[in-house]
Amino acid sequence: MTVSIVRFGGSNCDRDAERALEHLGIDAEIVWHEDGLPADTTGVVLPGGFSYGDYLRAGAMAARSPIMAAVREAAADGVPVLGVCNGAQVGCESGLTEGAFTTNESARFQCEHVHLRVERADTPWTAAYDEGEVIEIPIAHGEGRYEIADDRLADLEDEGRVLFRYCDADGETSPEANPNGSKHAIAGVLGERDSVAVLMPHPERATLPDVGPTDGQGVLRGFDQ
Amino acid sequence: MTAYTATVTVRLKRGVLDPEAETTAQALERLGFELEDLRSADRFEVDLEAESAEAARERADEMAERLLANPTIHDYDVEVAER
Numbered sequence: 559m560t561v562s563i564v565r566f567g568g569s570n571c572d573r574d575a576e577r578a579l580e581h582l583g584i585d586a587e588i589v590w591h592e593d594g595l596p597a598d599t600t601g602v603v604l605p606g607g608f609s610y611g612d613y614l615r616a617g618a619m620a621a622r623s624p625i626m627a628a629v630r631e632a633a634a635d636g637v638p639v640l641g642v643c644n645g646a647q648v649g650c651e652s653g654l655t656e657g658a659f660t661t662n663e664s665a666r667f668q669c670e671h672v673h674l675r676v677e678r679a680d681t682p683w684t685a686a687y688d689e690g691e692v693i694e695i696p697i698a699h700g701e702g703r704y705e706i707a708d709d710r711l712a713d714l715e716d717e718g719r720v721l722f723r724y725c726d727a728d729g730e731t732s733p734e735a736n737p738n739g740s741k742h743a744i745a746g747v748l749g750e751r752d753s754v755a756v757l758m759p760h761p762e763r764a765t766l767p768d769v770g771p772t773d774g775q776g777v778l779r780g781f782d783q
Numbered sequence: 784m785t786a787y788t789a790t791v792t793v794r795l796k797r798g799v800l801d802p803e804a805e806t807t808a809q810a811l812e813r814l815g816f817e818l819e820d821l822r823s824a825d826r827f828e829v830d831l832e833a834e835s836a837e838a839a840r841e842r843a844d845e846m847a848e849r850l851l852a853n854p855t856i857h858d859y860d861v862e863v864a865e866r
């Protein structure tokens with residue numbers, strides 16, 4: 559089984575993802591988007607970075623690469639797909655998940671450790687955690703504010719497709735603990751299937767023990783179910 | 784075939800926060816200008832050849848739908864002029 563990490567022009571967390579998955583014993587390879595998705599892929603990572611310089615909108619160009627049609631097909635067949643940071647923006651732009659990640663409320667690039675509350679523990683990405691558990695994972699983005707029309711937001715909440723929310727160390731949400739002004743403090747959402755998820759924080763940067771907290775491991779273990 | 788320029792203007796929907804516009808408004812105020820509000824928009828000028836103005840508009844419309852705008856956060860409009 560091999561997880562494909564899709565590299566676009568300007569991806570820069572592809573090798574981090576590969577190392578983090580290797581550390582967990584999950585076989586992964588970097589795939590150049592123009593080469594297409596390997597037929598036997600057992601999972602897809604849309605990695606972080608600044609694909610195509612964030613031209614037009616973050617993720618907009620990569621989302622229109624032909625490989626994304628194959629990723630959507632694989633996702634519909636139940637292949638696990640995880641979008642991280644720029645990959646989350648690509649995921650929303652390509653219709654894998656609802657909503658959009660746009661300019662932070664602060665209008666600044668923010669690189670910091672944040673707390674996340676696990677909203678669902680019955681998905682592949684969160685099976686390692688308990689519902690309501692607070693984990694610490696870094697963010698590094700300028701365009702991570704989750705936006706969605708109010709009626710769609712209500713449906714997203716009703717359908718339990720909010721995966722992570724920004725919170726304080728005690729698990730409480732508040733404007734102060736919401737780093738980018740996301741609606742309902744949403745940090746990550748699920749697609750139509752629970753096997754598809756996108757999030758702005760970087761679990762691959764919180765996996766190797768040498769570089770700090772390892773709370774992100776559980777998310778990546780979603781490929782090992 | 785006639786040569787047209789289709790101008791596609793993409794704006795954030797009303798009610799969607801625009802931190803870039805807010806920052807720009809604050810900078811104008813720091814320069815001593817008085818203003819009530821400021822909105823920003825992206826404008827794309829597409830030169831194309833089409834059978835008619837209507838055909839040019841349809842093509843520009845599809846460009847907006849498929850790439851230039853994100854319907855989750857944007858409204859857009861298209862204007863077509865002969866060039």
